[in-house]
Amino acid sequence: MEKDSNRICLCPLEGIITTISKKWAILVISILGHHERLRFNDIMTTLEGISPKSLTDLLKELQRTCLVRREAFSEIPPRVEYSLTDDGKQLCKAIIPLIQWAEKRDNLHSKNCNATCQSTCCPSKRDI
Amino acid sequence: MEKDSNRICLCPLEGIITTISKKWAILVISILGHHERLRFNDIMTTLEGISPKSLTDLLKELQRTCLVRREAFSEIPPRVEYSLTDDGKQLCKAIIPLIQWAEKRDNLHSKNCNATCQSTCCPSKRDI
DNA sequence: CTGTATCCCCAGAGATACTG
């Protein structure tokens, strides 16, 4: 029982958890983290399966929590670009240990991840 | 765009996210991480507000995913102790950067976290 | 192209009462 961690407050985490635990959220963060800026449809097609409503809902939530920035250009046809804020980029880094832990654990528990990933479950692996 | 992270697969994370994003999940993991072993009622009272059903559901999920171990003793009255598995302990460590990021961010965005924590929102701060 | 506007559905979470 280390003294330092005793002082850690879980409140802020609870807050952000409600955001990043939303479906697709981490995927969007990660994908944006690897592309600098992306348009609505690019994200849609990369995610393969998300509905426009779900994606706009999510993007709004991510804007609200200052993780994602939205830039609209007054053109015809309209162009909108999404990118991570500095906060979003830091989050991207903060979850790396979690991803690595999950990956290591997954490899220990089952060996079929690669097979699955090549097909449909994980578009991010191909596109990131 | 770093080459290494390009190879990271998000699949396993997606899997674990569905578990740890459940309400109370991270709180339970953290609390167990700081107490070695706890009984059902201890967790209940520490969490302040969770119903027995929600807690059993969650504990079952955490056992299913090999994060928490359950030990039952054949006594009257019955005694059951919960503790983290090695996997659970590693998870506990893996989310530290996330917690720190969230905490730092929370301090930047609003200064009233401490006030809130002292009251009701964050029993973990008192009890961990 | 970038979204809204609707409608629907059910899994997750809570409240309450009860049991071995």
Place this chain on the structure above:
DNA sequence: CAGTATCTCTGGGGATACAG
């Protein structure tokens, strides 16, 4: 003490069609 058994209800997520 450590849970089950029920019931309820909300809202997140999806499908689809449409709009600026």
